[in-house]
Amino acid sequence: MHEPATPLAPSWGRRLAGIEGLRGIAAVSVLFYHLGLAATYKVLVGPIGTVLTLFNQGLTLFFVLSGFLLFRPFAVSILAGGSLPSLKRYAANRLLRIYPAYVVAFAFTALLVGAAFVKGSTHGLGPDNVGRLTDPLQIFANLLLVQMFIPQYVMTGLPVSWTLTAEISFYLVLPLMALSAMGIAKASKNTRFAAWLWPVVMVLLGLGLTLWAHSATQGLSPQAVGDFGFGQTWSAVLLRSLLGQADLFGYGMIAALVVTLMHERHVFRISTSIKVSLLGAAAGVEILGFSVASPLLTNLSGVAAALVLLAVVLPSSRGASINRGATVLEWLPIRLAGLMSYSIYLWHLPVILWLITHHLMVGDNARSMPLNGLLVLAMTAPLAALSYYFVERPAMRRKKPIGKPDENQPRDGLTHDVRTARADSSNSELAEVESKGRG
Template sequence: MSEHVTQVVEQRPEFPVLDTLRAVGALAVLTTHTTFQSGEYGRNGAVGTLLSRLDVGVAIFFVLSGFLLSRPYLARAAAGREHPSTGRYYWKRFLRIYPVYAVTVVIALALIDENRGLGVVQWFRSLLLVDIYTSPRLPQGLTQMWSLAVEAMFYLVLPLLMLAALGRGKGLRPGRVGAVLGALVAVSVWWVLSLAGVVAESSAGVPMSWLPAYLTWFAVGMALALAHVLHQSRGDAAPAPLRHLTTLAGMPGACWAVVAGLLLVAATPLAGPSFLFVASPAEALTKHVLYAVIGGLVVLTGIFTVPGSYARVMSAPALRHLGVISYSTFCIHLPVLHLVMSVTDYGLFQGHGWQIWALTLVVSLVASEVLYRVVERPGMRLGGLRPPWGRSSTSHPKSTAQTTTTR
């Protein structure tokens, strides 16, 4: 790429709206879990089905991860610079997710009655984040962690994916990146329709909860990262589809209207059952594609944000702070939900949905604030230290796009 491109592609852009969108994803996940426990899925018709589809919050998380973690690679390539330090990248990812995760595991396994009596092997499986590969179900209070296990695997393979997309040389070749993203989507579709079933025959885990099933969602985020870098590097000379994408992003109301419409489609039988029934491969793929588009549209509004009321509201400090603590909210909300159900004596599937939701939300936010201040923030400060492997940290300058948390 030219020296002009090196000057215009930002290496540390800020995306304040994405913080709030992380909070939206966490709230969606918390809501779908609390309304499941209360039985709202089955007693409220179409509304109950819509509540079950708020698991789309996971798709938002995965698209965010794909965008935030791949963009530093793409931006450096466009600027003619070498790849980020892999050792430092792994070190920061570990410090970002593991401390709060480990605390949550200890709380869930030690304090939730259903987990009493679990042996040392199960403790190690959970602490190592490998439950989805070794067991058909996760311990109580940790069932949401299947998605964190998927994220962790994506973190591990991302440097290899970016090597395939960018090569070892300096420079950005959009066609090569697009080919890799297309391959990820193809693998994901194949896995959902066929391969997961084949692997399940010889696996003790849950192959439909493994990374290959969700590569499309990460690929959408990576495609948005490529679009953002190309938009910055080419400006008015960008291809027409890219200009149309940025125009759409400038109409957040339209994006959210489409998201609402797609959620309604996802609430139909086309996307499979909403309760404890297994979807067919075709239904699973339909839901998968719908969620990919929804996640992409939601995240799009936080990338190419234009000045206006949407940007102003979604960048409000209070909302952004909810996004900052959203990873702790994601981790701790199920142990809190079990606490709420135990203390109130609300029965499983016996109603009281909004009371359960409100109590779980309030207590989770308080617990999240504590976890953020006591566990998360000290851990992230360690991220500034030189890791015990890899190149010097000076070869990998701080990138707001990368250090913005994806959970």
């Protein structure tokens, strides 16, 4: 039986309403983007191309969600001046969330079936690039998810695995940021400055690298631009790393801080008009990225994703436990897609590559895209379900809360937020990431 949906500050161990739905939408949107990119490539130059570009921002949403969910318990601890969550349990939970399902998918697709990139994504979809990995060092690097730090192995293996390397890097860096923030807070007696410091630094790092990449690729051929961002180059190592995606995590961290500061002031609900304003602002930011600031489209999409996240997770002031947006996202098909979003992420591109190399796609234009989409979904959904129910869920059941609730403390305000934020991080399924992200 599924645990009941709860508002933003759930009781111990319950999930955060609407999060699975957001992940489900993001996972399916990225699937269709990759379908257009790889299998129905002609649609990228037509009017559907704009829609597919928007679908690609599902990856952005995953990074933002991860920053929000994982930073929130640390932010609460920093602002409260208390102890940090259990770092040992935090590390164990992150490993359980990422590695079991990844190792199974990698072994099956890259070593058995032969639906992985041998040379890298910029080398095309021919038989010389899509197949089984045989280089022992390459296999070992991919199993450890360090292939993205080695130029000759960039974008090899599972096409989506570069994002896992960035995600794991965030896992490792986040406790270090939190520890330094705690030290700054104690030294300066300014907890808010300490809490805001690293989210702002993350945003500045990501924006800076985006602007640098845009400047460095001016005048280059499309092939050279692809190699710069996704090829076997040191620039691709940098841009696909945590540093290249830093602002996306940062926007989620800022959203977590906003929520925590609201709770510090005992503000737990917002009016419908504010929610509408947040959604309108998100739409405006996205339109700005598409119209006049295309080099910063992904960065602006991160801002929009954070605004949408706030509008979804904050209950309305009318007294309902969850708002209407979260209620829609709790619709069973959307929530199930969210629950299996990580497995969908792992399997959908190998399925697409397998279909292409076996000449089973029904066409490569806009008219064939719905049929291709149904075909990919029909193959991906069973694989994702098997992966989720027999690998992911058993592994996640071994996860433990990274903090213990103190039943002697009141269940409201900042003290309650400390406990519930840690529960969100431990028990809300992690916002995972998709591939072919920022170019």
